[in-house]
Amino acid sequence: GAVVSQHPSRVICKSGTSVKIECRSLDFQATTMFWYRQFPKQSLMLMATSNEGSKATYEQGVEKDKFLINHASLTLSTLTVTSAHPEDSSFYICSANPVTSGGNEQFFGPGTRLTVL
Amino acid sequence: DQQVKQNSPSLSVQEGRISILNCDYTNSMFDYFLWYKKYPAEGPTFLISISSIKDKNEDGRFTVFLNKSAKHLSLHIVPSQPGDSAVYFCAATYTGGTSYGKLTFGQGTILTVHP
Numbered sequence: 672g673a674v675v676s677q678h679p680s681r682v683i684c685k686s687g688t689s690v691k692i693e694c695r696s697l698d699f700q701a702t703t704m705f706w707y708r709q710f711p712k713q714s715l716m717l718m719a720t721s722n723e724g725s726k727a728t729y730e731q732g733v734e735k736d737k738f739l740i741n742h743a744s745l746t747l748s749t750l751t752v753t754s755a756h757p758e759d760s761s762f763y764i765c766s767a768n769p770v771t772s773g774g775n776e777q778f779f780g781p782g783t784r785l786t787v788l
Numbered sequence: 789d790q791q792v793k794q795n796s797p798s799l800s801v802q803e804g805r806i807s808i809l810n811c812d813y814t815n816s817m818f819d820y821f822l823w824y825k826k827y828p829a830e831g832p833t834f835l836i837s838i839s840s841i842k843d844k845n846e847d848g849r850f851t852v853f854l855n856k857s858a859k860h861l862s863l864h865i866v867p868s869q870p871g872d873s874a875v876y877f878c879a880a881t882y883t884g885g886t887s888y889g890k891l892t893f894g895q896g897t898i899l900t901v902h903p
Contacts, residue, residue, distance in 0.1 A: 675831070703889055714877065714893045715832070764831050768889050776822070777891060779831030 674698055675767050677780035684755055685788055692750045692783045694765030700745035701767035705777065706738075709762045721748040721765075745770070755787045791815045792880050794894035801901050807865040809897050811878035814859065818880035822891070823852060823863045826875045835876075836863070868901045875899075 674697040684690050694704055702723045707715040719740055720728040727740035737759075739751040748767075752759055762784055766777040793812045801807045809823075819840040824832035838845040838852045838861065845852050851864045865872055875898050879891040 677831075705889065705891070714895045715891075717890060717892070720890065762829070766831075766891075776834050776837060777889065778834065779824075781831045782829065784829065 673769060673778040675765065675778050675780040677763075677765055677783050679783060680781060681784045681786075683786045683788065686756050687754055689751055689753045690755055690785060692752070692763055692765075692785075694748045694750070694767070694780050696746045696767045696769075696778075699767075699769040702745060702770055704742060704748040704765055704767045706740065706748075706750050707764045707766065709764060709782075715764060718750075723748075752785065755785070757787045760785055760787045790895070791818075792878060792892050792894040794876075794878060794897050796897050797895070798898040798900070801868045801899065803870055803901055803903050804867045807863075807868045807872065807899055807901065809863040809865075809876050809878075809899065811861045811863075811894050812859060813861075813880050815880070815882070815892075816859070817882045818892075820881050820883050821852070821854060821861050822879045822881075823850075824877045824879060824893075825872075826877060826896070828875075832877060865899075868899075870901045870903050873899055873901050 676695045678693045704721040706718045709715045718733045721740045721742040723742045729735045742748040764782040766779045822837040823835040826832040836847050836850045836852050838854050843854050854861045875896045877896045878894045
């Protein structure tokens, strides 16, 4: 149980285009999902907290107009990188807390490797 | 400001021996700590956690120790197996208020277990 999927697993795009990444909880419902990014050989950095039915909460330094988050249902959150540039190339990972859990154990998706040319 | 630190970027251990991964934190508000294992190009996998009301939690070969006064936790793996080779992240969170669920990660430690 507690499986989180991400799609696509890898995407290469041209500079200036927008890319949408989906995060789904497959066998549980999640009122809250989190989006992280990881640069090579670095830690996971929390970008934003995605709340079902309300606006996402962004961490300091993360541009909300560039990284659009939509949490449309209890099993789906999407991250759209708008007007992507090479510096946005990174590994993006989502996580989710099952509604029925104590909320402390997050389950992570497999990640999406974004490469912007 | 790195609130969670893993000062050892790598650790090499012989199969069958104990692996000890260390983690320090600075934020005294953190009250729940987790260890994750991660392979390249994959998401982290939850291993074990500990609440600040405890000083030890054990699950099979994995034991986490928490020293609140020193703001230090460690993950012990015994016996270590080659399949344990991965990057290990410690993470911390504060379970109250608006920070609920937000994890702060350390930089990770690459564990290599040699046969």
